[in-house]
Amino acid sequence: MVRGELESRPSEARTRLLTTASGIFYAEGIHSVGVDRILAEAQVTRATFYRHFPGKEDLVxxxxxxxxxxxxxxxxxxxxxxxxxxxxxxxxxxxxxxxxxxxxxxxxxxxxxxxxxxxxxxxxxxxxxxxxxxxxxxxxxxxxxxxxxxxxxxxxxxxxxxxxxxxxxxxxxxxxxxxxxxxxxxxxxxxxxxxxxx
Missing domain, CATH: 1.10.357.10 (Tetracycline Repressor, domain 2)
Known part of the structure; x- marks a missing residue:
């Protein structure tokens, strides 16, 4: 795999955040779910979250x-x-x-x-x-x-x-x-x- 392909692939943390949030948003609704819940279930730090998504709306x-x-x-x-x-x-x-x-x-x-x-x-x-x-x-x-x-x-x-x-x-x-x-x-x-x- 070349360097460009590595850089264009989403990080594991971003993928985990998006997969976790998608499952919860779809099952329970968007407004009812806070960022803290997503971070806990995705096992990702707040700093990592904000590195990939400036805010919850961007994740939505x-x-x-x-x-x-x-x-x-x-x-x-x-x-x-x-x-x-x-x-x-x-x-x-x-x-x-x-x-x-x-x-x-x-x-x-x-x-x-x-x-x-x-x-x-x-x-x-x-x-x-x-x-x-x-x-x-x-x-x-x-x-x-x-x-x-x-x-x-x-x-x-x-x-x-x-x-x-x-x-x-x-x-x-x-x-x-x-x-x-x-x-x-x-x-x-x-x-x-x-x-x-x-």
Whole structure:
């Protein structure tokens, strides 16, 4: 490994801080968790924390950035499979369903975060909006490859189906929620492919 690669890799302490904070933020909420709790569980000193994150808000933004990158990675993997656009959308929906069925699922990390940061000008709120705009644009682009007309409204419909499934998935039977969600996505994709221009 060359020196540049070593320097570009995050330190073990930063990784431990972010992993610990991400687990706690997702499971318990952001405002309810103090820096002292994160330091104790990550076994990192306060000086080390501030060397990597100027404050808690920076750690929250790193948490959301990591969640954003994970979701982008799932979409990139679905696109890289070389499937037709409709099947890529189905694969994205399946990855969402897999998340809902996973142990410890507590809804959408971004919707959970924005519920705690309601000020539209706050950097956390802005990070949530940026992620959601990327997701909406990505779904719209895939739907436009299926059929260009009405791709934007269909994409908004897909995102609303996803949001409903994410909210319901931590309240009701995840398997039933996922079955309903996937059936809804299938109907949306087929209707969009076959509908006449408005």
């Amino acid at each position: 933004l790193a948490y959301l950035s990591a969640a954003d990158q994970a979701i982008r990675g799932q979409v990139v993997a679905a696109v890289a499979g070389g499937l037709p656009p409709a099947d890529v959308l189905r694969a994205v929906a399946e990855s969402i369903a897999a998340g809902i069925r996973s142990q410890g699922f507590r809804g959408c990390a971004f919707l959970n975060a924005v519920a705690e940061y309601s000020d539209p000008g706050h950097p956390v709120h802005q990070a949530v909006l940026a992620h959601r705009q990327w997701f909406l644009d990505t779904v719209a682009e895939l739907l436009a490859r299926v059929r260009e007309e009405s791709a934007e409204p269909a994409a908004r419909h897909f995102v609303m189906l996803r949001d409903g499934a994410m909210a319901s998935g931590c309240l009701f039977d995840p398997d039933l929620v996922c079955e309903t969600f996937l059936r809804g996505v299938e109907g949306l994709v087929k209707t969009h492919a076959q509908s006449d221009p408005a």
